[in-house]
Amino acid sequence: MNTSVVTPVPDTEPVVAALVDALGDAVVTDPDRMLAYRRDQSLLTPAGMPLALVRARDTDDVVATLTIAHRHGIPVVTRGAGTGLAGAANALDGGIVLSVEKMNAIVEIDTESRTATVQPGVINGDLAAAAAERGLWYVPDPGSRAVSTIGGNLATNAGGTCCAKYGVTADHVARIKAVLADGRIIHTGAVTRKNVAGLNLTQLLVGSEGTLAVIVEATVRLRAAATAAATVVASFPETAQAVAAVLAIREQAEPCLVELMDRTTIAAVNDMTHMGLDDTAGALLLVQCDGRDAAAEAQVSARACTAAGATEVYDTADPVEGEEFMAARRVALTALERCGSTLLDDLAVPVPRLPEMLAAIEAIAARHELLIGTFGHAADGNLHPTIVFDAADEVVARRARQAFDEMVAECLALGGSISGEHGIGVLKQPYLETQVGTVERALMQRIKAAFDPSGILNPGRGI
Structure with a gap:
């Protein structure tokens, strides 16, 4: 005798009919037209096939969508531009994707x-x-x-x-x-x-x-608006020296940004832009100071870089030159993407632990025979180690995921956070409880239940 339980598939026709009746051509059900709305920019997270896409034009459209979804118990995933990197905006099978991109006033x-x-x-x-x-x-x-x-x-x-x-x-x-x-x-x-x-x-x-x-x-x-800006660019033989400079700078100045790129990222940016960055450097530090004391703080930062072992230090108060240097950091991910498929991590550790985290990333890359380029916000300890791999090769993809797991584990061991700015989504759900605690996560879920008793808003993501 067959005792298996078959979960009944809800009748979705009334849901679609109600959406179309309330929202007209804001509703899309053609699978081909919905394809671009099924996932965000995260590579290794699952994405389902939605029941419908709603391209909301105003608040009334959002109210109507949620009212109908709540009545029928249909999950809703809200989506903006789809630039997320953790799978939080990925579609769910049989759910509604609610796009708010048209609400752009x-x-x-x-x-x-x-x-x-x-x-x-x-x-x-x-x-x-x-x-x-x-x-x-x-x-x-x-x-x-x-x-x-x-x-x-x-x-x-x-x-x-x-x-x-x-x-x-x-x-x-x-x-x-x-x-x-x-x-x-x-x-x-x-x-x-x-x-x-x-x-x-x-x-x-x-x-x-x-x-x-x-x-x-x-x-x-x-x-x-800031009254002035001055920029410092420094090359270091090793990343540990760059972090030593960051710590020294923080004691004497308050830059508005301190960005770091490792040798892998420098090489990728050079290959893409032909900017002529120091390709012998183990790390590049970009420091920008703003406000009335910008020039003085930039000089202090430059001296700190020299004292920490920088081989080249350049500072400028010219905003055009400063922006040209910052452009190198802004294209870091794009440059690495030219080398293959990428899995971008988002880890935050206490700034003094940056050398240990960076060393661990290098060791993980060598152990798994992967190219990992690291860049990020050194002033607050937020790194973006980016794994470059062949997504079509299942063996290599598994190694990439294992390397990702090991980096997250190392981050937690150093007292860090599994995400500084990209969120949890689907990608980092497995690690959340380890960081926040079992009781604390249960409390978060009770807060969600207070806002969303039926559990239809982005279920299984974030918390």
Whole structure:
């Protein structure tokens, strides 16, 4: 006798019919047209085939989508530009992909309060440019700022090069308007500088990877544009010397960014750009100081690099030259991608432990016979070791995944975090409880249940 249990497949036709009736041509069900919306940029995470894609045009579309999904118990994955690197925006079989890319209006820039109110589909770089036209500065600057959306930045609490001095995305959010799983609209936070009224729901939503609510509008804080900038570029024989320079710089100055590239990344960038970076260096350090003391802090940083063993040190107060040097760091991932398929990690360790983490990455690369290029934000200990491999070769792909696992384990052993700015998604779910703890993770899941009792928002991701 066959005693196997067959899970009934829900009747999806009423769901699609309800979506089309409420949203019209914002609903897409053609598999070919949905293909580009099935996954983000993470290579080794699974992606399902959605029941439907909804390309929301406004908050009403989001409310209607979630109301229908809640009524029928259909999972919803919210998606921005799809630049994520942890699989948090990957489609689920039989679910709805809710794209907010069309909700891309900059609603208001208030120069007096120094805030901008934007929809989630606004491109980070577009907001930065609009603020700059008014003499203001939107600080969070992830490497993908030219293509990533504010909604996606909020979902992962994205960072960037200026985090050590100015903080991550969460540090620049004043208010959020969001839609709960059942279609109700909530508002969190305040535009006032000080606000301790109740629990901080805004900070719960930032970094929640679409598991608590769908953000449909955010008011973010702007700063006055920096008055000056000076840049230092230094080459070192070994990465440990570069980190020694970072530690010395932090004692004497407060740069807005300190970026590191290892020899593998330097070679890839040189091959792509022909910039003529020092191809004999074991590490390259890019330091940028801003504000009234920029030039003086840059000179202090240059001396610290020389004392730490730099073979070449160059500093400039010319903004054009400075930007040219920073361009080398911004194309690091693109340059490595030209060498093969990539699996980009996102690890954060205490800055003094950077030499140990970097040495471990080199050892892991040698042990698994893989090319791993490491670059990242040295001032706050956030590294992006990038495994380059042949994804079509199953044996090599398994070695890449094993190397990834070993890097995460080493990061945890050094007291680090499994993600500094890319989020957990699907990719890092297996490691989350090891870092945060069993009781703590259960508490996070209870918080999700309070926001989303039916569990339809991005289930199985983030927490």
